[in-house]
Amino acid sequence: MAKAIIPHDYQGQPVSFNDTGWINATEAAARFGRLPHEWLRLPDTVAYLEALERTCGKIPHVKTSRARADRGGGTWLHPKLAVAFARWLSPDFAVWCDMQIDALLRGDGSHWATARREATLGHRAICDAVALNCEARGKTPQRHHFINEARLINEVITGAFAGRSRDQLNTAELEIVTLVELRDTALLGAGMSYAERKANLLGYAQTLQAKHLQGAPTA
Template identity: 45%
Template sequence: MKMRKIVTHEYDGTPVSFDMEGWMNASHAGGLFGKEPGHWFGLDLTQQYITGLASRRGVTLETLMVSRRGNERLRGLWLHPKLAAKFARWLSIDFEIWFEDQVEALTSRDAVAVQAARRQASTSYRSLCEALVITHRAVGKETKAHHYMNEARLINEVLTGVFQGRDRNQLTIAELELITLMENRDVLLLGQAKGYSDRKVALSEYLGQLCDGRVQHYGQLG
């Protein structure tokens, strides 16, 4: 289960934790009704469903449920949205309906966030292209199509270790945000008349700073 933003929603005044993909803290939910997730897992129909879902998705059972440690929001058994929906129905019909409403709201917001991240990345790339033109023009050099592509590939190489393009429609919000930050930093480096090699070194150092900051942030969440 990937680390994603954790949010809490209240059901009858009691908080239940979700992540932005619709995973739910089943320990929280079960506690609302005085029921243990383990009792639900012991049902034959539950075992049949879990086995069938894992087979259909081509995944292991362990990828559909995760026990997590940490603070009150994180601690407990987390269920894949498909399992969480079945578990919610077992708890109560009203809770199932409430659960469906929360997941719908989460996924809708996530879709909006993805579009916003793509727009930001598109804007930062345009700024990077303009910076290339200005930089080249200052030394009497014409900016050609491969210059734009190579600059994008430079950033991708720093991020992934591979000098090639990436389909941004397939990237996550976190990846898009990271590319946006890297492109904005590259614009500054071009403005300082840094050469290709120097920009690569500086971008690598900047990535290290960003990653260190994120590790510290997630450590605080746990």
């Protein structure tokens, strides 16, 4: 899909939309043990698609991406189909989808795009801080220095010392990543050791996550 993919969370499971309201039907259906083509070949669905074409013309309502699953691969449905498809999966899920699509079409997806840009800037700040820290110790910055610092950020947030695709994070997760990165930038500037920074960042990340769970702003 050419549009920006915006990850959402439904009862602990990922559901992706793009910024114009299309839904990744493959991803959504998997949660319910179903496949999009099962719904698309139903007589009622075929009749609905024909009615849409009579009213709106022959615009694409179904698209398929052959990209990897974590990069938006799968069958995508137009927002005019998404709620009907979601209702086939679950009435509660359909209501939730309707709310997400409405928010996206009103422009609320821009919040995710802003958070993604801020996370990119936070990462750049960390890279600069790592480079300066290495140079201050008489070392030449190497690729593994930057990778390990990014993995440290992920570890204090998720518990796993590994990489994560930020394009798959939701708005709140991106905000937490950015704030932790900014804290780490300051700690590097203060000359803290790796162990000291890890302990400090772990406590900070836990505080941010607790605020998010309580519905409080992360700032």
